[in-house]
Amino acid sequence: MTSQSPSPPVPRSAPSRLRGVRDGSLTRALRVILALAVLLGVAQLGAGLAYTPIFWPVGAFTLVFWTWIAAGLIAWWRRPGNGIGPLLIIGGIGIYLGGMANVPVPAFAVVNSIFATSVLAITVHLLHAFPSGRLRGRLSIAAVILGYVVAVGFDLVKTVLPPLTGREVEVFDVAQTGLGIAVMVVTAVVLTRRLITADRRHRRVLLPLFTYGILSVLLVPTIPLLVRAFGLDQPVVGVLQLSLLAGLPIAFLLGVLLGGFRRTTALEALSAWLAIGGANRPAVGRALAATLGDDSLRVVYWAADRERYIDETGVEVERDDAEDRGWVEVRVDERLVGAIEYDARMIGEPSTVRRAGEVLAIAIDREHLTSELLVSNRELVRSRLRLVEATYRERYRITRDLHDGLQVQLVLLALEAQTIANSSDASPATSAAAEQLRRGIDAAAADLRGLVHNVLPASLLEQGLAPAAEDLVDRLEIPATLDAELDDSGLPDATVHTAYFVLAELLANAVKHARASMVHVAVRRSGARLELEVRDDGVGGARLNGGTGLRGLADRVAAIDGTFEIDSDADAGTRVRVELPCE
Known part of the structure; x- marks a missing residue:
């Protein structure tokens, strides 16, 4: 029976130090963004009350702006290492700039003419970047860049150039529409491929989000045409457009919160964990998964003697070469100690995983040595088991040899001695000697049976x-x-x-x-x-x-x-x- 020494207690300052890491610079930055968003919204509302006869468009745009900012702050806090939160905040800024035209100030009208449709480009960016917050693949990068050119670049050119003729404006509009259609076709192709390759759990999240995002990008610029076709008033156009735009950040936020994407922590938290965790800290794999927000992440260890990767129990593992799985090696002083396998759809940049691995390289090396020790221990147990089994096989062989060989010979000798003792030709002395010999042989056979039983009982054997x-x-x-x-x-x-x-x-x-x-x-x-x-x-x-x-x-x-x-x-x-x- 083995005894275990108690683990050293975790210092009392550990929780507060971890909270200090988590609630440090990121929390201050998010609070500053929140304060600025509140001030900008209040300023826009004040300008609307002071300068506009119709206040509801200003109030509606401010409400949508705050919705995007709030969703971005929550998503950023939920997953600090993810780009979805910052993108949502940028989208809120685009909404704010696009709504400045509701205040009758010439400078505001110029800003609006440039950024009126910027939120559509940001939505395309969000669709391509979800869930990691980073773009993957040249096709996605090209589509997003082209989306910003179509939504902001064309409007910027038309604003800064001298007044264009009707023909020039028509050419610009045709080019902008054609490129916009190309962006949406490429986006639809990329998102369809991702849906096909996604597992069932993530597909349930991605399908409604992608569908809503694409429909919003398509419908926002075409709603005026549809509304005029049905003879509806202009305010209806604004309400429908703002409703679609307000739903976008909520949809992406729900995708982050309900899509099985856990809250991440900053890399600094790993350093604090490594410094104060002591004997009670969790496994390295669980710490990395919590930090990077990827439940599927796993840490494997390099067994140099076998030139294979093994898991924490010493079992050999194979690298998953699927397109959506990433692989980053972990080294200590140029010595390979392990690797981190992760979901490349959720963690877009390998550098993030590599930095996390560098922070915990020593801990990974320690667990690597532990896994090798487990392998050695398992081999030792197998070796001892083989020795025990060999011992019992030898006992079985000896038992059979004694039972079927020597014991049978003793029985035959006892019968022969009894035959001599019972022979009519034998003298009384010979009969008495033969009888004594038979009893001695019987006693020896009994002792042999006892010995056989002690070596391997017949009841157990049979x-x-x-x-x-x-x-x-x-x-x-x-x-x-x-x-x-x-x-x-x-x-x-x-x-x-x-x-x-x-x-x-x-x-x-x-x-x-x-x-x-x-x-x-x-x-x-x-x-x-x-x-x-x-x-x-x-x-x-x-x-x-x-x-x-x-x-x-x-x-x-x-x-x-x-x-x-x-x-x-x-x-x-x-x-x-x-x-x-x-x-």
Whole structure:
């Protein structure tokens, strides 16, 4: 029975230090952004009240602006290492700049003419960047750049150039429309491919989000045409457009919060975790997954002797070469110690994973050594098990040789001696000598049978563990009960033999040393373990370090990777519980 030393306590300052890391510069920055957004919104509302006869457009644009900012702040706080939050805040700024035209100030009208449709380009950017917040692939990068050129670049050119003729304006509009259609076609192709390759859980999040985003980008500029076709008023156009725009940040925020994308923490939190976690800190893989917000992230370790990657239990693993899986090696002083596999859809930049790996490289190296130790320990257990199995095979061979060879020869010699003693031609002296020889041979055969039984009992060899245990209990000198729930078919020979000999020794101890008046034995199979329990009402006081007997039993059990526990008290007797592997 092994004992474990208590882990050192975590310093009391640990929680506050971690909170300081998490709520430090990021929290201050988010608070500054919130304060500025409130001031800008209040300023826009004040200007609307002072200068505009119709106030509701100003109020509606301000409300949509605050919606985008709030969604961006929440998303940024939820996943600090992700770009969705900052993009939503930029989208809110685009809404604000586009709504400045509602205040009749010439400078505001110029700003509006440039950024009126910038939010559509930002929405395309969000669609391509979700969920990692970063663009992946040249096609996505090209589509987003072209989207900004169409939404902002064309309007900027038309604003800064001298007044254009009707023909020039028509050419500009046709080019802008054609490129806008190209952006949406490319976006639809990219998003469709991502939906096809996504797993079922993420597809349930991506499909409604992508659908709503594409429809919003298409409908916002075309709603005026649709409304005029139905003869509706101009205010209806504004309400419909703003409603679609207000729903976009909420949709992306829900995608982050409800899509199985956990909250991330800053990389500085890893440093604090590494410094103060002590013996109670979590596994490196869990710490990285929490930091980067990727539940599927796993850390593997490089086994140089086998030139293979292994997991924390020492089992060999293969690299996943799927398109959506990323792979970053971790090194300590140019020595490869492991790698980090992650979801490339959620973590767009390998540099983020690489920096996190560098922070925890020493911890990963420590777990790498631990995994190698586990492999060595497992090999040691297998080696001991092979030795035990070889011992029992040799016992079986010796038992068979004695039983089928020497014992048969002794029986034949006893019959021959009896034949001589019964012969009519033999003299009385010869008959008496032959009779004495027969009795000696019978005694030798009896001793041989006892020796064979001690080496390997016939009941265990021929019937199995449960009948052999019942035979032991029946032959005990004191009252004993047996509770056997066991189908010992398929049990390893080493387990069967170890269980029998441990049980025999424990029962002998109960009679000889514990001076018990009653013994209860339980043998059952639970999953991949064979459980053996012996309980008596003796004098107690048995200890593993009290002599060689129990220690020898514990060593025999440990040799096949089993456990041995003893609880002995003068008032309650002795209880020994043994677990042995069944596989």
